[in-house]
Amino acid sequence: MIRQAVTDGLEAREIDHDPHFQWRGRNVTRIENLSDIVFALALGMLVSASSPPIDFTDLKFHLLGIIPVTAGFAILLLVWNMHFVYFRRYGLGDRTTIFLNAILLLLILFIAYPLRFIFDALFSYILIAFGHTARIEALGIFDTMMAGELMRYYAIGYALIFAVYALMYRHALKRADEIGLSTKERMLTALSVQVFIMQIIIASAVAILAAMPPLWVWASFLFFFNWPAGYGLRWLYHRKLRKLEQAEGATG
Template identity: 30%
Template sequence: MTDLQHDTGHAGRVEAHRLDGFIDAAFAFAVSVLAIAGAETPHSLHDLLLDLDRIPGFACSFYTLMIFWHRHVLWRDRFRLHDGISIALSLALVFFALIFVYPLNMLFQALFSSIYDSFAHTSLPNEPMIGSMRELRALYICYGLAYACMAGCLAMLYRHTLRRASMAHVDRIKARETLYVQLSSIMVAIASLVSALLIPDSGAWSWLPGCLYALLGLTYWMAGHWSRKALAQAA
């Protein structure tokens, strides 16, 4: 290997590490926004107890963001490509994650506030106020668009890798599994978005766009089942 080739390879690794650090920092920032969004530093025990009511919504939002981050981590650990398309898609994922964090937080906080209200017959303090079906529809649409865009970035990243990278058969199966999960996630998000556009202003079926995301569990199981069957055949 010539000195020039060595320097080029070293520069590529340094650039990759810097990109990884930036992506990790961006997701960490998004999580910090989830933790503090809409709330100030508590100045009394009463304020602290009120802020603790946000934990269920924060937990669901945190888990959703970490799914996307972890899938990108798996990609760069197993299949990384050092090309412009991979870098652009990785940065696009960060871009949409920073947009996604606000409708994500608002949707889950509103969900748990409505659950609390149905049992305690009172609303949680400092929770997002959704005053009409028009506002709820807009929230569902923002969430669905952001979710579909993030899943789309990962799907294109894995598709690009499958077309360009040389990998073992087992790794190719795992990459296809993640690709199928992301494509299914896009379809679920689009179905939720369409249902949000169609729900009547009377409030009937207002739960449908959110409940459609439960289909994600089925898509994960189906992709995992296909992956296990393919791995068993390859063994």
């Protein structure tokens, strides 16, 4: 099913936070309802993953937990926003979209607890620098080999989620004629696919380096390449868009 496109461009620019796209998905479907429930469950699992405090020391650790919880919460919200934008942009509800969305929801539920554990561990390593070792010992991480394995899990989950999004956007691009994507929208969709592929490559490199003993300490720093690489891709595509707009203006 493909929902009817909304033709009021002014409304899209003033209300939506995606001004370069005409949003085709205006009504919330059952696919999105189910997805929002799953995201809400995952966010709840992330926040409530730790046991309730039973004494003052536990309470202090619980309050400090707001830092890793916030990091994991931000990542899940980023993934949710990508999901929200996809269904607003394309309004697709066919079998392929349902199948890929189901895989995505399974991944979201599966990574909720590991995501909390990973950021708890990263925060605990920061506390070690200040002489507090109890938190990392409570997590059962006793050497750098375990830390490298933990980073591999995170990188693999990260790559899988972006692989699903890349497939979803590729699918939308294949149905561009049916849903009426403009030339600019096709280019932006292709840009999204390229950005997702870039994320997959970087996450895969992190997972590989995290399995190599001399390099696993530095593996996570590869994630910082996401910003310059993503910015470079967007700059190239926006340059193409400007040329396209200039050409359209000259012929008009």
